[in-house]
Ligand code: FAD
Ligand code: FES
């Protein structure tokens with residue numbers, strides 16, 4: 023008798039609202055959980071009729087066979103995910119893990135070298151940076167994490183990051199939580215305070231909106247601190263075939279999905295990347311409007327929270 027073809031079910035085993043328009047999903051995906059390493063992502067198609075979108079794996083539980091995704095509502099597909107799914111529902115498919123894992127070490131230093139690493143997360147960047155913080159700490163590095171958001175109610179995963187970091191500094195633009203100001207102010211101070219000796223900052227990792235990653239790279243450049251950034255270009259297939267995620271790095275064309283997603287921030291053509299990211303703004307807005315008018319779910323809390331958080335405007 024022919025063996026039965028058992029398809030993975032991608033059931034949402036847990037779901038939690040983390041902040042205005044940000045939802046955490048724990049999804050059954052045992053094969054992906056078993057193979058995942060820090061820095062990798064998945065391509066998710068929430069419904070059979072949806073587009074595919076890239077989302078970073080924020081955590082895995084290999085015993086339960088689950089992966090954790092943290093999704094910010096910024097447009098049609100993410101809004102559908104955050105407002106239209108509940109515990110027990112299933113995503114149509116989840117492909118991965120994709121992309122190169124983060125190299126957990128200091129560039130140019132031997133594997134057993136233990137330098138200080140500063141991890142900087144902006145907004146939703148707290149989720150993708152979480153497994154990287156943990157991996158550097160478990161490898162024996164001192165890890166200083168700087169977590170920035172516009173307001174206190176948009177700060178996510180601070181307890182998790184505090185637990186896994188040697189030190190956590192929270193900043194908000196309006197001073198409603200932690201220090202008032204930008205992550206780059208703290209990044210500069212930390213580098214300045216540790217310019218010599220064993221605690222010298224040897225590597226920065228920055229994940230968040232492109233403008234924030236650009237500014238972090240500009241901050242570290244004069245100090246010669248290598249800076250890893252995880253690029254969030256538009257992706258269609260996630261496997262190097264469509265060219266949608268093309269970006270210039272060090273004067274060469276790279277595909278973020280197969281050559282990245284992490285690159286040296288000092289070499290990225292940020293303006294080119296941001297231009298390409300905004301290429302379909304008009305179509306995205308039209309698609310969101312059509313989805314809103316077709317879905318009563320848009321009166322739900324996720325949609326209201328998204329509007330209150332202004333996440334459409336801040337998505338790059
Ligand atoms: P749309 O209205 O279609 O687009 C809003 C904006 O999102 C666009 O202007 C564009 O800048 C960007 N975008 C649109 N389509 C895509 C696409 N197919 N691929 C990438 N960006 C797109 N977001 C999270 O909330 N959590 C994550 O963990 C996360 N990880 C990511 C990891 C990678 C490697 C990349 C490349 C992106 C990641 N993103 C993550 C961003 C997320 O994929 C986009 O926010 C999402 O695709 C927007 O889809 P939409 O239909 O809701 O919005
Ligand atoms: Fe198609 Fe990278 S997403 S080439």
Ligand code: MG
Pocket residue numbers: 073097098099306
């Ligand atoms: Mg979309």
